[in-house]
Amino acid sequence: MIKLFKRLKPYSWGIIIVLVLTFIQVLGQLYLPTLMSNIIDKGVVQGDKPYIWKTGGLMLLLSAGAVILSVIIVYIASRISMGFGRDLRDKIFTQVENFSLQEFNKVGTSSLITRTTNDVVQIQNVLYMMLRMMVMAPIMLIGGIIMAVGRDAKLSLIFVVVLPILLLLVVLLGGKAMPMFKNLQKKMDKLNRVIREGLTGIRVIRAFNRNQDELNKFEEANNDYAVTAIGVNRLLSLMSPLMMLIMNLTSIAIVWIGAHFISEGNMMVGDLMAFIQYAMQIMMSFMMLSAVFIFIPRAGASAERINEVLDMSAEILDPNAPKSADSRAMLEFQNASFRYEGAEKPVIADISFKAKAGETIAIIGSTGAGKSTLINMVPRFYDTENGAVLVNGVNVRDMTQEELREKIGLVPQKAVLFTGDIESNLLYGKEDATEDEMWRALEIAQAKDFVSKLRKGLHSRVEQGGNNFSGGQKQRLAIARALIRKPEIYIFDDSFSALDFKTDAKLRSALKSEVENSIMIIVAQRITSVVDADQIIVLNEGKVAGIGTHSELKESNEIYREIMRSQLSEEEIA
Structure with missing residues (x-):
């Protein structure tokens, strides 16, 4: 005392x-x-x-x-x-x-x-x-x-x-x-x-x-x-x-x-x-x-x-001499591994892949394969035990956390909305966003229809945790919040799971033109959400079991074929 x-x-x-x-x-x-x-x-x-x-x-x-x-x-x-x-x-x-x-x-x-x-x-x-x-x-x-x-x-x-x-x-x-x-x-x-x-x-x-x-x-x-x-x-x-x-x-x-x-x-x-x-x-x-x-x-x-x-020292700190990254969007994992404190073995081990501007990277795998842990290393919520994560050619450890996260638009697995109104939640993504930018982001996120029908529109009340909206509506508002930021790297952590197939397809189609100069990382459970990706990373027990396009993995990767068989009919697989 x-x-x-x-x-x-x-x-x-x-x-x-x-x-x-x-x-x-x-x-x-x-x-x-x-x-x-x-x-x-x-x-x-x-x-x-x-x-x-x-x-x-x-x-x-x-x-x-x-x-x-x-x-x-x-x-x-x-x-x-x-x-x-x-x-x-x-x-x-x-x-x-x-x-x-x-x-x-x-x-x-x-x-x-x-x-x-x-x-x-x-x-x-x-x-x-x-x-x-x-x-x-x-x-x-x-x-x-x-x-x-x-x-x-x-x-x-x-x-x-x-x-x-x-x-x-x-x-x-x-x-x-x-x-x-x-x-x-x-x-x-x-x-x-x-x-x-x-x-x-x-x-x-x-x-x-x-x-x-x-x-x-x-x-x-x-x-x-x-x-x-x-x-x-x-x-x-x-x-x-x-x-x-x-x-x-x-x-x-x-x-x-x-x-x-x-x-x-x-x-x-x-x-x-x-x-x-x-x-x-x-x-x-x-x-x-x-x-x-x-x-x-x-x-x-x-x-x-x-x-x-x-007195608890934060494990993730800004470097004494931070480096500034280029504006060109690039992401690279170099033999990255991570384990939780006290765990016997790493959650993810020796993960390596590259992504550049305009590419969509999809990560798929069974529950517990380490998908969310992998993407949490990009905004540096966790630090690698071994290896490195590079954003725009700079190790994330060598950047300030503020600069790093300014380059990222994250939509978490569980949509999180804050008490206030729709406008205040969208301004979390970009403080000085105009009303036109907000409506544009809502349109791409397929949320414009239901927001415009609300009596107060952008000023409609958001209860604690967004409990006055459905799961799909919350997800779309969270996606709009990330889109309004116009970051260099978009991360969608199983963010389309509450959407119906029609809305999912329309959203992914609208996203293509919006993220031409950015990298888009999608963590998904559905095969239909990843088929158009430039690279699909198949994770199994924390390791890369395969990397390639949908066509390549369908022919060569047994784990990917198993996921397909569990979700699609024989006609759709063919």
Whole structure:
């Protein structure tokens, strides 16, 4: 947590103001019992009414001043803690945006969401408590002890017994709470994951009547979290009554011993009342410290998880001396291999092929053959383990990620649309696109018909994930977003799967004239989507099983013929 708090430098002046104002506020509160003692011993006992009014007025002024200072301190402390939380979320999100798919796989999406939200809130809360209580409590504790000793040194010996007992109580409960808080955060990750899966997969769950199974899974994760949370809170709930018990026993002891001192003439009534007030302030300061120390373990667990994300080095970085690629469209794989972390064997191995402007490259193969992994290496979502990927004659490792991705128009396997409207989604492809360019892209993507029929056209609402559109409509909008970019390399990752054969054929026909100066890479399951390609790469278990045109592979490649036989009739094959 100390490592995180080093990031508080921008708020240094605010923290200094809080410290100074808190110090002044506590000094005023520490002076109040002395004034009350004086009223009793000098005013009430001696019957001096003007002194009572004068001192009472001073007490009122000090109390009003303390209230005003408290409001200012709360305001500044709130701004510091909220601002720090905002900055922390911003840093986490920026860091996550730079992650490759490898880092996402390591941490998990659900855990990243929890760390960006719940964990940051824990840090915010503990920072606010520290600015308010952890600053005030030590000053009040030390000041209270000094003032109490000044009133009666002998009676102050009671704190030699009480304070170690309170300290032991805080250490024991805090030490036991720390591992429980860490466990609690992990169980929240699990609960978030179960909820997320249940919500995103609701159609599948209902289609297979697995509602009860998912409910059981949720209840298990929810109960697991609840049991741990109840255990932690049960432990913490012991703190307040035990401390109140010690405080009340201390008060009784002070009154009992003080009464003996008064009867012996060694102490005044006002001094005893002031001493009781100082004792309460000392105990309250200890309670404040204990409250902070109880929450610090939970914040410590959250800080550890946040630092894990912030300290995680992205595997894919821009080079120190980047090279600029030519504008001529060219793509080359040179013996490229890749394996996922911890995997026994590569997902793809020794892949080599070339493509130049105007060519269409199709990649086909069985499920799990490594098609999507292969194309993910072009925009450098993954880096090759061996070999190289060259774009326009330059190794992708030697280019900045921004320049590389400016040259690529990607349509992912699962069409992703963002909340907003159709126009804002198309502008993801090209920020300064004109309305004419948008309609042109929609026309080529065979989406113009259904968009023009919508009441608001380009300004029609897109719900989260594009859930107010069909699968085919989402795919066509995602294709239009890539087309509007006019990149040098188009990548269609099984992007025509939700289209009917007629729309698929019309789209591929319209694409031909649009991509004359670009390379088009198509990952497909259908033979009909690849027959017109200039090169068809057949993948099998991560290796190239054949490269050629449809006619060449039909004659010479057994795996390609098997795929054809599984999809086409004998007449169509012939």
